[in-house]
Amino acid sequence: MTTTEKPPFYSTYSPNIPEILWKNKLTIAITTYQAGKVIFISANSENGLIQLPRDFRKAMGMAYHGGKMAIATREEVVILKNTPSLAKGYPKMPNTYDGLFMPRATYMTGEVDLHDMAWGQAGLWAVNTRFSCLSMINDDYSFEPKWQPSFISDLVPEDRCHLNGMAMKNGHPEFVTSLGTTNSAFGWRENKAKGGAMIHVPSGEILTTGLAMPHSPRLEGNKLFALLSATGELIEVDQQSGKYEVVTKIPGFVRGMSRYGNLLFIGLSKMRKSSPTFKDLPIAQESIFPGIVVVDANTGKIVGHIKYETSLEEIYDVKIISGMLRPGIMGVNTDDHRNGLSLPTQGFWAVPEEPKKIESE
Template sequence: MQTEEPQETIEKDGENPFTYQHSKSFAQILNQLKSSLVLSTYQTGKVVMFSPKDDQQMIQLPRNFRKPMGVASHDKYLAVACLNEIVLMHRSANAAKSYPKKPNTYDAMYLPRSTHYTGSVDTHDISYGKGGLWAVITQFSCIAQLDPRFSFLPKWKPHFITDIAPGDKCHLNGMTLKNGVPKYVTALGVSDKPGGWRENKLKGGILMDVETNEILLDGLAMPHSPRLVGDDVFYLQSADGELWKYNIPSKSNERICEVPGFARGMSFYQNFLFIGLSKIREDSKDFGKMPIASKNPKAGVAIVNLRTNRVEGILEYQNAVKELYDVHILPGITRPNILNNLNDVHSRAIITPKKIYWQEPKDESNKNDLSTKNSNTTQVDQNE
């Protein structure tokens, strides 16, 4: 399997670097759910859309972003946390249908509408909730919201962090919301000194209650991606390549299953968990000590059925993609497209409440010239 309609391509020795394979069940599950996936792979600088073509085939569409990490969506909004910014997008069905390169092909087009510049604060998980977007600001060991006056507006920090300052003290990384506000988080250690979490990073992880400031679980193997589902908090013990469940009423902790990779990034929909898988960094001695390192870890996505507590679908990258950060499902979207903010393609879509205009360069030899004649402008009535 290779890549369809790349906006920007990266060729290595004449090979497509995004070659992948998947189990038949992977395509079947996504097709039956009538949904697509968004993956972020900061290692290759890509956000990737995966959608089912039918019960046997998948369609992959990658886009360049600057070190993409956390991904969040709500209604028609989509956000991607990047190197020093959070790109905010909006979905348009009409823009998708009229997309000049492939009209009547896509059912959703995510277009950049604004960019919030955070600076290099190492934003990890993000999620839409009350008051807009919530973000884990890892470099400053806090949870924050966006404010046009600041890089970020701090809202909460763990009780063991004395002040909100740079230094990545505990490697706060994962977050899940309840009733629109952050409720549970994961971190790789309990430390108040810069980089202190590294001293016991393979077994110093915690699951924490934001509201009560209580550490619910400790001694975890590099936990990531807590997700609240009913009375359970599902989370990943990444270093072990395992999915776990913490039951809130009983305060019990249960191992659900093993997945074939360094597990990070997770999304829930209709009794399925979609889990990101990464290989181990070859240049890291500490990562080589992780239990998952000896199990031939894969890079891709695993689908776990919570009715059976088993992995029932696998997508695996075969070459350049080695690390994923986030996996996010788009329910009801069967053929999405996404444009980045790194070239001028997105700026050719002029969207008003009543009309959509797709502009084309007047002179193909001058890509920066967006002046158009009427014959070079596609006009579409808005009815969204």
């Protein structure tokens, strides 16, 4: 590598990002389906960041709760559990991690294009974009349909409205976003830049329409936030009237959002100008860099950023892992995780047996 070449997933960041993560004991987790990775971004001091990318094919939505993480991939949902008893003794990097997310189960969903996910009182909820419904993920079926918008007439794999985002309240889905209110195969594409909607799940009522590619609705206290990807706006929506105010404008395609305190960590993607889905969006000309922006929800000011310069162009989801300064994560495409044996009270790293020589007669 010459001095002018930059390594994979090279990033720069504003000086306050490491300080925020270090002082609050936080790690940022992001998914990028374009690169097929889940990446943990942690502080290694008050002045520096370190990242840990792992392979997950077409990584999309994530759910995180109580030390457990779910990752939607192209054909599966992978469940990982933080296993502190294995973290310290991880053979390749002992005494490095204060947590370690180990794969513990895989659900074979098939290619149903799962987007936002969250754990609720009934189990693991997922936005099933291909079938235009909310579904539960379990070991009985590819998915179990639980709710669909009133304008969707049939449960068919046609991505009729591009249902994508989900906001939870008291363990149940409360609001969802879609890129259209259409009832034909890929009908949302005809008016993708301004045909989006926010829908109240319990009543089935459409709260507001005419949104510019809404994603990532989040209920934070009594406030309902969402991202308008086509215009690069963070908005706050009135839950009664459906009217919204722009909290701030961000120069890029925004998608994926997680909160810590008054800070909102928002994913930023660089648009592919060759893509028929994105190239004619208003934000395409302003899309400067992919990465993370941090917004103060009280003031609307952008207070920090992480900018990727190589390998990564698109981010789908963002999650904040609190209480762990530098957790590790095991992918499923190598054998490393198979040697981690966890029990309720302790963990062991198995030593692979030496290959046995076969004697010939």
